[in-house]
Amino acid sequence: MLEEFFKLKEKNTDVRTEIMAGLTTFMTMAYILFVNPNILSATGMPFGAVMTATAISAGVTTILMGLVTNYPFALASGMGLNAMFAFVVAPVAGWQAALGVVLIEGIIFILLSIFGIIDYIDAAIPGSLKRAVSAGIGLFIAFIGLQNAGIIVDDAATLVALGNLAEPQTLLAVIGLVVTAILMALRVRGAILLGILITTVISFFMGVTPFPTSLSDIFGAPESLAPIAFQFDLPGALSLGFMTIFSFLFVDVFDTVGTLVGTAARAGFLDKEGRLPRIRQSMLVDAIGTVMGALLGTSTVTTYVESTAGVSEGGRSGLTAVVVGVLFLASLFLAPLAGLVPSGATAPALIIVGMLMMGAVTGIDFEDFTEAFPAFVTILFMPLAYSIANGIAAGFLTYPLVKLAAGRGQEVHWFTYVLALVSLLHFAL
Numbered sequence: 001m002l003e004e005f006f007k008l009k010e011k012n013t014d015v016r017t018e019i020m021a022g023l024t025t026f027m028t029m030a031y032i033l034f035v036n037p038n039i040l041s042a043t044g045m046p047f048g049a050v051m052t053a054t055a056i057s058a059g060v061t062t063i064l065m066g067l068v069t070n071y072p073f074a075l076a077s078g079m080g081l082n083a084m085f086a087f088v089v090a091p092v093a094g095w096q097a098a099l100g101v102v103l104i105e106g107i108i109f110i111l112l113s114i115f116g117i118i119d120y121i122d123a124a125i126p127g128s129l130k131r132a133v134s135a136g137i138g139l140f141i142a143f144i145g146l147q148n149a150g151i152i153v154d155d156a157a158t159l160v161a162l163g164n165l166a167e168p169q170t171l172l173a174v175i176g177l178v179v180t181a182i183l184m185a186l187r188v189r190g191a192i193l194l195g196i197l198i199t200t201v202i203s204f205f206m207g208v209t210p211f212p213t214s215l216s217d218i219f220g221a222p223e224s225l226a227p228i229a230f231q232f233d234l235p236g237a238l239s240l241g242f243m244t245i246f247s248f249l250f251v252d253v254f255d256t257v258g259t260l261v262g263t264a265a266r267a268g269f270l271d272k273e274g275r276l277p278r279i280r281q282s283m284l285v286d287a288i289g290t291v292m293g294a295l296l297g298t299s300t301v302t303t304y305v306e307s308t309a310g311v312s313e314g315g316r317s318g319l320t321a322v323v324v325g326v327l328f329l330a331s332l333f334l335a336p337l338a339g340l341v342p343s344g345a346t347a348p349a350l351i352i353v354g355m356l357m358m359g360a361v362t363g364i365d366f367e368d369f370t371e372a373f374p375a376f377v378t379i380l381f382m383p384l385a386y387s388i389a390n391g392i393a394a395g396f397l398t399y400p401l402v403k404l405a406a407g408r409g410q411e412v413h414w415f416t417y418v419l420a421l422v423s424l425l426h427f428a429l
Helices: 002-006 015-029 032-043 047-069 081-093 095-114 118-124 127-149 168-185 191-206 234-239 242-267 279-296 307-312 318-340 343-363 369-384 388-405 414-428
Strands: 075-077 152-155 159-162 301-303
Touching (some): 002 015, 002 318, 015 191, 032 318, 032 343, 047 075, 047 301, 075 279, 081 095, 081 234, 081 242, 095 234, 095 279, 118 242, 118 414, 127 168, 127 343, 127 369, 242 301, 242 388, 242 414, 307 318, 369 388
Antiparallel strands (some): 075 301, 152 159
């Protein structure tokens, strides 16, 4: 039945290969079960409830992706967007308003997917700015990771400075960063997750975290969603303005497009024109995941680039995604274990993921000033202004400006001029 439904023979795969591919993908992205609650709990959201929302939204949407598209793509709360949720929006308007932003953005995403408008928007946004946004978010979340670890601290004279590396939590984070970097260098599957678990074990011996004394400290029933489910604040979200909602939508849409196309290319799914068949259905499932996440009480759910790990193991069908989704749902019963993971163990994951996202700069043409400068401004503004929205706005404002100055205004899509005007109003207001 599985072979027939997922067309395994047609895709030159089998049930065993798909199961192993699903396990591999899950191992590479399961770190989000620990990292996402850690980030979102900084807003005052209950850690356990966020973990439950993270696991359920990831599990259900990944299974849906497998059943609807028959692709081996997995989804979960996105890195970068969760940082924007917790450290940019929530401090200003509260986590309920941040959930409202995610909900609105997700609904818009669904409409764009249904009516195929995403194709037109994709054509309008310069490739250099798309890559710059990815790199800028990478630098931003790496900076947050360094702050959470205590490696970088506030300083009245220089704004930031090196922290006290002898502090137990900071020292633990440094050790975790070294351990995770070694695992990544050795190309160990699930290196980030293993790094978190190993660092957590080390924290027991350093006295940072108490030793678990029974199985109930590791396994247990999931926390209730009641404190965070359906707690979105739509008026609060709308009060934040268009640019905040657009920033979430922009990152969500183009991160998804990039991940889908990149993973599909690795799996050999692209057609002769380099397009992904059923991309509209894939984008729609991703958008539904975003709305579901907001309703349950977590940040934007998006397709994960770690899906390539399962593809590399031979995963070629939606069965791989279904396996990943089932494993996420099973992980609900590891809630007590997640509570044992200290911030010193999750901070290295932020730094490493930030580094991986920075790789997008290699696709920017730094020999062309009119492409390089707006990209550089975008990347620079995000961590230094502590705002992804401001970084995106700065990029959209400077891109047509330098193109016009160089006499190359005809290279700029008309919609980019509209976004430049919106960005100008964003800064002015």
